[in-house]
Amino acid sequence: MNRHAGWASAYAPLQVLVYSSNPVVRNRIRQALGRRPDNRVPPLDYVDVATQPTVISQMGSGRIDLAILDGEASPSGGLGLAKQLKDELLQCPPIVVVTGRAEDAWLATWSRADAVVARPVDPMVLAGTVTPLLRSRLIA
Template sequence: MSSPHKPIIIVYSDDSAVRQSIVAALGKKVAADLPEHQIEEFATGPALRSYIDRKNVSGNLRADLFILDGEAVPEGGMGIARQLKDEVFNCPPVLLITGRREDAWLAAWSRAEASVIHPIDPFTLANTVANLMRTSAVATA
């Protein structure tokens, strides 16, 4: 990133309880060595796409990480992840939340960089997000 900013984490789930558990697990910072982040929540695929269309200025999306619920209905996070990777230039990392450990292959199909399983373990989620942020451009912002 060329200018310092608060990293933006996009959270998508149709279930408000899932979104709340993600937000609670992430807190204001996921690790002491990383900056405070901002979270944008979305309950529907169309709302998320509208945000991406508005914020994707000159091919430079104003988002640093996507956390997508693979169990969301009617539109699951896996399909959205695949679409993001296909359509967004330099797409930020994607973390998928899957229903079962056995669904990791679906997360790989969607080209997500990481996955965790329901129910959300706050420590696993925060550590996974921290690792993704460290290995992405967010860490150098």
């Protein structure tokens, strides 16, 4: 993979971490976003994660371009995990939190997530939310 200081090449697939303790939720997120949500970004490769320690390890590796965290995951929810990652990682990639309802969007502000999407996940809303964050990771 072509990487330089946490930035992805415009030709290499982007690495998207999808975290949820529920495999059905991870699958729905991957299906909603697809392999190529926008023609202005390279294809996406997904890293499925079910536990908090694995999220922390993957995010600290420097190979992740975007994280999508399930706010309803158990025992470690995506909102608290987003805050932990933003507080602890020097160069944290963008984070999108999927909340249980639109009224929980204020929690994403507390968590310092870069964006929030409410359930049920609408593919158009998810793609529109994620695309600018992914484009910010590309090297010119």
